[in-house]
Amino acid sequence: MKDPLRFSRRPELPSSSLVVAWSGDVGQLGPKVLDYLKRKLGCESFCEIEPVDFFPLGGVAIEDSLVQFPESRFYASPRHNLVLFESNSPASEWYRFLNIMLDVAEHYCHVKELYAIGGMVAVSAHTTPRELVANFNSSEVKEALTPYQILGEFDYETPLGQRPTLNSFLLWAAKRRNIPAVSLWVPIPFYLAGIDDPESKKRVLAFIDQRLELGIDFSDLDGEIRSQNEKLAEARNNVPYIEESIAKLESNQSLSEEESLRLVNGMDEFLRGK
């Protein structure tokens, strides 16, 4: 079988941390976090996984006239001991795919901890503080992250008819190699999930910055958050049903399906039109 890894270079990474994100994530939170890290820390691509065994390649998908082709790529910033992995979710051979990824992490990057990022749709208002929620692949890594104000004290079993997330599978596969791993996600207000939510991005990034001691200057992202909040305030001031719906959410009242849909569409129109 052909080697599924294609290295463009071999960076020196004696001890690193790995951050993983999947394209198509809710609100594209993971990919947006990785894009930010790449840009701020100068992470460069060094390896990719060949798609042929993991994705149906019977053609290409087109979105907004742009060709979409599955990519599974590693980036690194040796100076920050940081490795990033961004990929489409594989369509088959999941365990093999995760192990190839973990082979690179373990053998080439000497990864000592792994963080998988994801978004989650929440029925909450954007004025609610963004919480960081996590599950862990060992009680030791959970213990180590206690100081970071992460919500992680919950029990869960996959309901019948659903499947575990790829991040859960990843945590389990990492545990088999004794790599401490955490799946982190932020609940994103549902009416921002299809647009952008820089607050959620900041919540994840602030944790990564603190945990990995990266010293990131977030002034640009803070500006983005301010700008978004101004637009949201404007939307509330100018569109009565937007104000009404958000006020309901703020007072923990539920919205009807029709109200929810109207809020999503109205917000999309307002924010994208601005």
Place this chain on the structure above:
Amino acid sequence: MGIRLLKEPVLEKPDMVACWPGIGNIGALAVDTLRTQIGVEEFGDIEPWDFFYPRKVIIKAGVVTDMEFPGGRFYYKKGEGRDLIIFVAEEQPTDGGRMYAEGRKAYEMGGLVLDVAERFGCRRVYTSGAAVALTHHAARPRVWAVTTTESLLQDLKSCENTVLMSEIEGIGGGGSITGMNGLLLGMAGRRGFEAVCLMGEIPDYLSGIPFPFPRASKSVLEVLSRFLGLGINYEALDRMTAQVDGFIESICESLPPPMKERIGQRRIARQVRPEAITEEDAKWIKEHVDELFKKGDTGGERPS
């Protein structure tokens, strides 16, 4: 990727019965009945993660404590009739969203099952499944048989209620068996085992049902048990058949009248050519089976 054996039972020229789920769970239910009745002991399994996506994660206080995968387990029974190994898989190893296995994963899983067969000196491998036929749901399903070994043809042909696939009306002497229950036959033959597949008939209009069709499982088990020299009590299967029959009847009652009539005609005579139930009828029933299932569920007992 591999086999995990809990123990190495000493078996004398055992036969193997291998089974993956398929249409109407006909083979799976037959093998499950066999397994329960003869009192087997589990002795190993196939590591599932190379073949399946997990079906359940269990998280306790935020920590992933377990990941459950569809299983594929080996059982054995010594002494009653022939020594026997039974392999039961909970899912077919598919890539992506297909229902039936094909390609590399299927071939690898089949290879592992046959490795166990070889290791314990099996001489014959049985699989089972469904034969979609132009029949009526209340008719006794026949068993279609195929084998890798010419010398077995006569044996199969002489079994009551059994017909060789080449002799089935209207399929031109050929055909194919989809998925693992078919693939394993070819692989077994190639590795020098005798292999037999027994398929219970299920009406074409029920081939999409989301519940078992035990009437056909019984037919399969009658033939299989004869070959294995085992006596089987069919009470549980008969009870389930009565339940499912009632349920299917209630579904049929809710069909459009012309279709109901066409299905009824099959009660009188086995259909040779597909004219009583048209392809369109069968397609319509398959497409509406969930809807019919819900309708039928309102008054009756849901089959397990």
